[in-house]
Amino acid sequence: MIPQFTKILLSGWTKGIMLGGCLFVPTTAWAFGHSGVRVWLPENLSIYGKSIDGLFYLILWITGIIFALVEGTLLVFLFRYRARAGKTATYTHGNNLVEVIWTVIPAIILVFLGFQSQKVWSYVRGNPPPADLEVQVTGEQFAWNIRYPGTDGRFDTEDDITTINQMHLPVNQTVLVHLKSKDVIHSFFLPHFRIKQDAVPGITGHLWLEATQPANVEIVCAELCGLGHYRMRGFLTIESAQAFQDWLGSEYGDSH
Amino acid sequence: MSVETTRSSFLRKYIFSTDHKTIGIQFLFTSLIMLGVGGLLAMLIRLQLGWPAHYLKEQSLVHRGFLILEKLLPGGFPSGSGIMDSGYYNMLFTMHGSIMIFFAIIPLLVGVFGNYLIPLKIGAPDMAFPRLNMVSYWLLPPAILTVCSGFFLQGGAAAAGWTAYAPLSTTLGPGQVCWIVGVIILGTSSILGAINYVTTIINLRAPGMTFFRLPLSIWALFITAIITLMATPVLASALILLLLDSTAGTSFFLPAGLIIDGVLQPNSGGQVLLWQHLFWFYSHPAVYIMILPAMGIASEILPVFARKPLFGYHSMVYAIMAIAVLGFMVWAHHMFTSGMNPTLGTSFMLSTLVIAVPSAIKTFNWLGTLWRGSIRLTTAMCHALAFVSMFVIGGLTGIFAASTPVDLYLHDTYFIVGHLHYVLFGGSLFGIFAGITFWFPKMFGRLLNERLGKLHMILTFIFFNAVMFPMFILGIAGMPRRIYDYTQYAHLAHVGGLNRMMSVSAFILGAVQVIFIINFFWSLFRGKPAGENPWQANTLEWATSSPPPHGNFKAIPTVYHGPYEYSVPGRKQDWLPQHVKG
Ligand code: HEM
Numbered sequence: 046m047i048p049q050f051t052k053i054l055l056s057g058w059t060k061g062i063m064l065g066g067c068l069f070v071p072t073t074a075w076a077f078g079h080s081g082v083r084v085w086l087p088e089n090l091s092i093y094g095k096s097i098d099g100l101f102y103l104i105l106w107i108t109g110i111i112f113a114l115v116e117g118t119l120l121v122f123l124f125r126y127r128a129r130a131g132k133t134a135t136y137t138h139g140n141n142l143v144e145v146i147w148t149v150i151p152a153i154i155l156v157f158l159g160f161q162s163q164k165v166w167s168y169v170r171g172n173p174p175p176a177d178l179e180v181q182v183t184g185e186q187f188a189w190n191i192r193y194p195g196t197d198g199r200f201d202t203e204d205d206i207t208t209i210n211q212m213h214l215p216v217n218q219t220v221l222v223h224l225k226s227k228d229v230i231h232s233f234f235l236p237h238f239r240i241k242q243d244a245v246p247g248i249t250g251h252l253w254l255e256a257t258q259p260a261n262v263e264i265v266c267a268e269l270c271g272l273g274h275y276r277m278r279g280f281l282t283i284e285s286a287q288a289f290q291d292w293l294g295s296e297y298g299d300s301h
Numbered sequence: 302m303s304v305e306t307t308r309s310s311f312l313r314k315y316i317f318s319t320d321h322k323t324i325g326i327q328f329l330f331t332s333l334i335m336l337g338v339g340g341l342l343a344m345l346i347r348l349q350l351g352w353p354a355h356y357l358k359e360q361s362l363v364h365r366g367f368l369i370l371e372k373l374l375p376g377g378f379p380s381g382s383g384i385m386d387s388g389y390y391n392m393l394f395t396m397h398g399s400i401m402i403f404f405a406i407i408p409l410l411v412g413v414f415g416n417y418l419i420p421l422k423i424g425a426p427d428m429a430f431p432r433l434n435m436v437s438y439w440l441l442p443p444a445i446l447t448v449c450s451g452f453f454l455q456g457g458a459a460a461a462g463w464t465a466y467a468p469l470s471t472t473l474g475p476g477q478v479c480w481i482v483g484v485i486i487l488g489t490s491s492i493l494g495a496i497n498y499v500t501t502i503i504n505l506r507a508p509g510m511t512f513f514r515l516p517l518s519i520w521a522l523f524i525t526a527i528i529t530l531m532a533t534p535v536l537a538s539a540l541i542l543l544l545l546d547s548t549a550g551t552s553f554f555l556p557a558g559l560i561i562d563g564v565l566q567p568n569s570g571g572q573v574l575l576w577q578h579l580f581w582f583y584s585h586p587a588v589y590i591m592i593l594p595a596m597g598i599a600s601e602i603l604p605v606f607a608r609k610p611l612f613g614y615h616s617m618v619y620a621i622m623a624i625a626v627l628g629f630m631v632w633a634h635h636m637f638t639s640g641m642n643p644t645l646g647t648s649f650m651l652s653t654l655v656i657a658v659p660s661a662i663k664t665f666n667w668l669g670t671l672w673r674g675s676i677r678l679t680t681a682m683c684h685a686l687a688f689v690s691m692f693v694i695g696g697l698t699g700i701f702a703a704s705t706p707v708d709l710y711l712h713d714t715y716f717i718v719g720h721l722h723y724v725l726f727g728g729s730l731f732g733i734f735a736g737i738t739f740w741f742p743k744m745f746g747r748l749l750n751e752r753l754g755k756l757h758m759i760l761t762f763i764f765f766n767a768v769m770f771p772m773f774i775l776g777i778a779g780m781p782r783r784i785y786d787y788t789q790y791a792h793l794a795h796v797g798g799l800n801r802m803m804s805v806s807a808f809i810l811g812a813v814q815v816i817f818i819i820n821f822f823w824s825l826f827r828g829k830p831a832g833e834n835p836w837q838a839n840t841l842e843w844a845t846s847s848p849p850p851h852g853n854f855k856a857i858p859t860v861y862h863g864p865y866e867y868s869v870p871g872r873k874q875d876w877l878p879q880h881v882k883g
Pocket residue numbers: 464588589591592634635653654656657660695696697699700702703704708711712713717720721724725728729
């Protein structure tokens with residue numbers, strides 16, 4: 046009697062809980078869809094960001110289609126080939142032709158993606174275009190030291206201009222960044238430029254930037270660097286060449 | 302019989318046993334406990350991410366929860382205001398990752414299934430080196446205690462991430478040193494276990510058990526053991542160098558000119574990136590240590606409940622081998638943004654894209670196995686299907702990370718956290734649940750309750766996706782990983798709600814694991830007796846009693862067929878055990 050009772054109780058609440066669980070996800074998804082916030086790629090501000098985003102969407106399409114095909118097939122098989130009285134499974138150990146097909150097709154897709162990626166990679170990380178401006182960025186626990194070469198165009202001289210966490214860049218100019226670190230690894234991440242590069246102690250890293258429009262955005266530290274890692278935030282102002290020169294001038298006045 | 306001898310025989314039988322089955326079950330209980338500990342740490346991580354100080358309302362329910370936690374974990378909330386310390390948060394995710402990888406997933410897959418299944422499935426009375434096997438288990442508790450002791454030391458536990466990048470890892474306190482020592486001990490345990498597995502599989506197969514009649518779980522464990530033997534010594538050496546850098550003043554990973562806490566360090570001549578190369582030379586193969594056995598388990602369970610031979614047995618075996626070989630050539634895909642030469646990035650991108658091919662082959666063959674089957678949705682089968690469907694997401698998202706330009710953006714964001722949880726939780730852990738459900742009756746002689754099992758499976762599946770899928774979206778929105786408080790960044794101003802939804806789902810996901818625990822212990826004592834072969838399966842472990850006696854078989858069986866002869870035409874039964882002629 047008692048087992049009978051627990052069985053009924055169990056079947057009731059198990060179904061209820063399963064149903065509740067299944068409803069949880071669509072409900073919250075719906076709530077998010079209607080809350081009006083869009084959580085997606087931040088606005089792109091760099092000259093190469095478009096190519097990186099294009100590659101991202103290409104992979105999203107390809108993997109999205111493969112995902113739908115594979116999971117769809119799985120579901121269809123689960124319904125179609127459920128055990129039924131009187132039906133037996135087909136006795137087969139496989140087929141060499143289909144093995145070749147489903148080896149070659151993914152291989153072709155992946156080689157294609159490799160080529161597409163390599164094009165963008167050599168654009169972004171290959172030899173940088175001639176620089177209009179060079180900047181030194183040095184990470185330390187927990188701040189970004191930004192150094193401009195001043196009027197003589199050379200670093201580590203009397204007229205260098207240094208700031209902490211404040212980076213200004215002129216729009217539509219190619220900027221070469223020299224990245225260093227004083228203590229542990231940090232990572233110089235500009236989400237709006239789609240780029241990140243580690244600042245590694247003992248090595249000077251390089252990356253180039255070119256902004257396409259004026260904006261105020263942030264520099265993120267993307268590599269765990271200790272207690273204050275989460276607040277190692279810098280500020281990047283992209284402005285017209287004139288505004289940038291004015292800013293440099295006033296910074297020079299402040300520091301000399 | 303004197304009291305002395307009974308005590309010593311109890312010790313020999315249950316504690317210092319050399320029987321591979323007892324050792325497997327010791328690994329099972331130890332690593333399930335660690336899975337629970339790692340899970341609890343994850344709950345604390347989600348608590349902080351859902352309600353960083355910025356969102357914490359005075360006297361709200363969550364804030365009161367924080368105040369209670371402050372009493373329980375005084376080290377973690379030093380300010381007295383119910384706000385978690387950022388250093389403590391770093392310890393939480395470091396210890397969560399380390400415990401899950403080193404003390405839960407690897408011992409569950411390799412320690413439990415390797416020990417329990419290898420001799421039974423190849424028709425051997427025990428392992429080749431039973432004593433070595435016992436030592437490999439008994440190194441695990443000291444490794445766990447050493448790594449976790451950090452929580453009770455000055456300065457707290459390790460806090461440099463499970464990847465322990467130098468120089469951060471060499472600047473931290475004694476907890477980090479304990480982490481290094483503990484992982485070295487664990488590595489030793491893995492190496493001893495692997496020597497044993499390789500030797501056993503090569504030498505102790507029953508008559509007729511040729512290599513191409515081995516069940517796929519054994520193939521997977523065999524190749525995993527070879528990977529372990531080749532990769533783990535590299536990790537051990539790297540860890541010893543890191544230990545020397547942290548404690549003996551050497552400079553393997555530390556260059557000249559470091560200024561830590563305002564003090565110029567005396568080191569010179571070290572290379573920071575050397576640590577990353579050595580670490581990933583081990584840890585990329587290690588991610589295959591964490592997935593190949595789960596793939597083996599799925600390949601084992603799908604044919605049984607589709608009542609159909611495994612589709613493409615030979616390609617499945619060759620795919621495992623290809624993954625193992627290629628797995629040693631892709632490590633620097635974790636270092637695309639590290640400052641490594643960009644041309645090197647290209648080669649590692651290409652090898653990484655190539656390794657996706659054998660993963661695809663395996664997935665298609667699993668689908669082929671279901672095609673025209675006669676599918677029985679038992680709990681074990683549901684977990685195996687969850688494994689297949691979630692591994693697909695894990696593998697596909699790996700392609701985003703493999704494309705070097707896209708990884709410039711996605712590296713070190715939540716996208717990577719999503720990827721690794723789809724492969725390690727969606728893949729490995731569902732594989733583990735499938736394996737436990739499938740072999741529980743062999744281990745303990747009783748079946749797990751199907752109804753509770755399915756309830757646990759479906760809720761885990763739903764809430765796993767509710768926690769982990771949004772991680773991809775957060776990563777795409779530019780949220781960095783390992784971050785204590787994301788609210789200060791302007792581009793992340795609107796991800797708080799999503800994070801809270803994930804945290805709530807995570808708490809439910811944690812809570813529903815209680816169903817598994819209840820089912821486990823209830824079935825251990827009250828479950829339906831299993832009999833020899835409850836699933837009508839072919840492999841040799843089902844040809845002996847449940848649980849098998851000491852020595853496994855009354856007489857060593859002779860093997861006549863491959864492992865997956867289901868629904869052979871012209872037979873009354875739809876299964877044909879490996880040891881039955883005909
Ligand atoms: C199709 C197959 C796969 C591909 C192409 C792939 C690719 C990658 C790449 C390129 C990364 C580095 C991303 C970054 O840090 O920016 C990565 C990270 C990772 N992958 Fe995979 N992966 C695959 C399968 C797997 C499997 C099967 C596992 C484990 C079972 C796994 C576990 C991980 C883990 C744990 C990390 C993160 C490590 C960390 O930084 O903490 N991956 N994957």
